[in-house]
Amino acid sequence: MTENDQKQLGDTLWAIANQLRGAMNADDFRDYMLSFLFLRYLSDNYEAAAKKELGRDYPDNTHQPNTPPLTLWYDANEADIAEFEKQMRRKVHYVIEPEFLWNSIAEQARTQDGELLRTLQQGFKYIENESFESTFQGLFSEINLDSEKLGKKYADRNAKLCTIITKIAEGIAKFSTTSDILGDAYEYLIGEFAAGSGKKAGEFYTPQQISSILSAIVTLDSQDPSTGKKKKLNKVLDFACGSGSLLLNVRKQLGTHGIGKIYGQEKNITTYNLARMNMLLHGVKDSEFEIYHGDSLLNDWDILKEANPAKKLQFDAVVANPPFSYRWEPTAALGEDFRFKNYGLAPKSAADFAFLLHGFHFLGQEGVMAIILPHGVLFRGGAEQRIRTKLLQDGHIDTVIGLPANLFFSTGIPVCILVLKRCKKPDDVLFVNASEHYEKGKRQNRLLPAHIDKIVSTYQFRTEEDRYARRVPMEEIEANDFNLNISRYVSIATPEEVIDLGAVNRTLVELEQQVAASTAKHNAFLKELGLPLLPGE
Known part of the structure; x- marks a missing residue:
């Protein structure tokens, strides 16, 4: 077909x-x-x-x-x-x-x-x-x-x-x-x-183009992405899985037998049912996936409650597109939760880092996590700065990718993809500023295959390109108080043209001389004719 x-x-x-x-x-x-x-x-x-x-x-x-x-x-x-x-x-x-x-x-x-x-x-x-x-x-x-x-x-x-x-x-x-x-x-x-639902669609739908980027990233070898795709992922997790399209995209990257088992969690009951149907409809057998209806922030899924690090469930890949800047209730008990206690709690006004830390806790040693978040996580202060600083100092943030605005049904804001690893080789962070690379649409902007391939290839080979991508050493990030604002490291602003004032002055002098000569010539004719002369001579 x-x-x-x-x-x-x-x-x-x-x-x-x-x-x-x-x-x-x-x-x-x-x-x-x-x-x-x-x-x-x-x-x-x-x-x-x-x-x-x-x-x-x-x-x-x-x-x-x-x-x-x-x-x-x-x-x-x-x-x-x-x-x-x-x-x-x-x-x-x-x-x-x-x-x-x-x-x-x-x-x-x-x-x-x-x-x-x-x-x-x-x-x-x-x-x-x-x-x-x-x-x-x-x-x-x-x-x-x-x-x-x-x-x-x-x-x-x-x-x-x-x-x-x-x-x-x-x-x-x-x-x-x-x-x-x-x-x-x-x-x-x-x-x-989703397009017809507008903002409500954010609850259940990650545009396919963005799913493709995340799934391509997490299926590449974690230590050396340039060597290509992993042959198999034993366990994959999406803790805010919506209709399951992101998980299915990961499976598509590796083929029908490329994933041992798919795990998803979803809080919204309607969307949870959509995800289960979606899995079965794509030929995923009921023994090959487990989708749980519950709240990831509360970690209410029994299989993820193991506090002993040696026994906890670990995933080869974690992908997620959680709700942006979601208001939550960070309690004292959550402060002692094994997911958060080494980093601190995300602020009440934005659970972005709570979602990130939840997923990161279950990431295996050789695993890769790719998560979509609003740009605020890159530079906001307070508790978020403390969490961001520790993740950077511990060498867990590998890549920051800035995407164009208006790609989602639910929001027009530009978002970023954070790629995290337990163990990463390079002592730098790759910044990709893809905010200007898209096709404009009536309702939403679109990433074309060429835009997607460029982002994935830049991540895979860690290539640098003026006004697009740069590997930034940790010393520079530390000097910037662990601020990850992309434009600070990869500016897409066009440099202003340098003006040679001496050359401009010479041109003006020459023009004035030409005007004076032309005026004198013209006045000579006017004088012969007995007409009033032009001023300026």
Whole structure:
């Protein structure tokens, strides 16, 4: 499938969303749309695996085209169902009963079946509690099929769902439904809904272009990035994972088997469910990821609570795009927390360094952390200066990358990427000032592939370039009171032209002489004609 086809699929789905959501706001409709896309993927993937598993026994439904083949097989092989489902759990890690498969649901919708709504409710509960080895409780909790936004009466709601599902089924029928294709469509829709949500989108969406930079950085060798990508990352963490696109980007960099296990944490329940669906929809098996619903600042995830350094969970890569300058409650108890006690607490007005220290605590010795933060962390004083100073003195801040303004849906401010390591070789900090390298857009500015490649290459080979990148020795940073303001080290200001005052004076004298000569010549003619002379002679 070409990139154009992928965009066409995304545009088709987005057009359906706009046409059908009616009075419902984009955020509410997003959950319906993405859930149905998710069900379509699970079903297609499951049916393809079932066909392979059953081989010649897979029924031919030519004479009953509106009945899924698996429905026919289940009806004719009741005694073999348990063994078949056991095999399917082994192969694809989940089971879906035929009545809940997308094709069955779409057929109910096409025929305006009055029981569609109830079937969907049962199907969603079944997938949450029985489909997978690990339960995905609450996966569809944000989709209220009884919502009056769908219709005041049951019949109205059922009819509306029939219309939505029929349109989606028709819209995507001609497109391939592999995990890459539907996964990309899912990401595209998340991006479009994010654009429509404006500021609220910051909660769940990191633009793909920025995800690409972070994921490329953390997958390069930590000690010598110039040697290229690591072959494998055992564990990767995003502690503010939103819809999971950043984690999936890391996986994409290394390929399907390049990551042992993905770990994510998300505080917002809707976004947490989006992330779990997004993982499964991209072909990540339920045994290959763990997403937790909770508050990273409070460190309420049991697997991250181990205080003994020898036993704590350590990650080969940590990526994050936490909420910018988030207000939090730094308590005395948090001051003693193993994540913060060596550095101090971030101020109440901005939890930026609290997020950074949380992630950094779980970074392995050979790991790399890349985090997006507002520029204030680079130069603000007080508690933030103390934390920044210690991180620098301990040799943990490796690279500071300044990005252009207006790249995010949620804010127009320019942001930076901080790259941190437990052990880094160079005794300097690389500063990259990429603030002027972008393509201007109507709503948001964009980083083109060439801009992204330049940033990643500059980090990888630690190259220096006038008005773009510079390796700054620690002595210079210390002399600046550990202020990391990028323009202090890599200025993009155009130097003013040096003016030669002597040359300017000579030019003025010559001009005056020319004026005097021309005036004298002109006055000679005026005198002959008996006309008044010009002044200045």
